[in-house]
Amino acid sequence: MPTTQPTLLVTDRLTLRPIEPGDADAFAAMNADPAVMEHFTTGPLDRAASDSMLAKMREQHLRDGYGLAAVERTTDGAFLGFTGIHRHHWYPDDVEIGWRLAPHAWGHGYASEAATAWITHAFGELRLPRLISITISANTRSIAVMRRLGFSLWEETTHDGLDVVVYARDAA
Numbered sequence: 001m002p003t004t005q006p007t008l009l010v011t012d013r014l015t016l017r018p019i020e021p022g023d024a025d026a027f028a029a030m031n032a033d034p035a036v037m038e039h040f041t042t043g044p045l046d047r048a049a050s051d052s053m054l055a056k057m058r059e060q061h062l063r064d065g066y067g068l069a070a071v072e073r074t075t076d077g078a079f080l081g082f083t084g085i086h087r088h089h090w091y092p093d094d095v096e097i098g099w100r101l102a103p104h105a106w107g108h109g110y111a112s113e114a115a116t117a118w119i120t121h122a123f124g125e126l127r128l129p130r131l132i133s134i135t136i137s138a139n140t141r142s143i144a145v146m147r148r149l150g151f152s153l154w155e156e157t158t159h160d161g162l163d164v165v166v167y168a169r170d171a172a
């Protein structure tokens, strides 16, 4: 399944590429925003935690050929956040799709546009049988993206003391 080249995807408005050190300031600003991090147990991230997350995302993307990738608006090169696919330690046999955008990029369809390209890549090139997406029931914006993309509720469960909802979509 892994490819040797990191995936680069292009949509009508977006370029999806490995996150890179030059994104660190915009990435940290997004991760420090309480509105963005409202539904994460970590809360807002400090700069060290954000930089560490960036390094891990980049390493995984370059290693696996896919990952949680930077979302760049093609017209002006603005860093909007990330969308992509990766393996989540709660579900080692599955691949999860996820997204996080800076608030100025919400409400434009960017997360759905980027995720659609990743779904096409996952079910096409990578031939994955299905994708999952994990969140908490209060994260209605994220659940709305899942539903928009054709995901439906697969299970409600608890991991590490956190009640989560897991949505899934089969390749067929």
Ligand SMILES: CC(C)(COP(=O)(O)OP(=O)(O)OC[C@H]1O[C@@H](n2cnc3c(N)ncnc32)[C@H](O)[C@@H]1OP(=O)(O)O)[C@@H](O)C(=O)NCCC(=O)NCCS
Residues within 6 Å of the ligand: 035, 036, 037, 039, 098, 099, 100, 101, 102, 105, 106, 107, 108, 109, 110, 111, 112, 113, 134, 135, 136, 139, 141, 142, 144, 145, 148
């Ligand atoms: C979850 C998140 C990525 C959703 O972003 P989003 O912009 O609402 O999602 P979409 O890309 O699907 O955009 C849909 C919205 O854009 C609007 N839109 C505007 N132009 C559009 C276009 N050309 N195409 C599609 N939708 C468009 C839609 O009407 C919809 O608006 P609404 O929210 O008022 O109904 C964002 O809220 C976020 O980053 N949250 C914080 C991080 C987080 O919780 N991540 C998920 C963890 S599980």
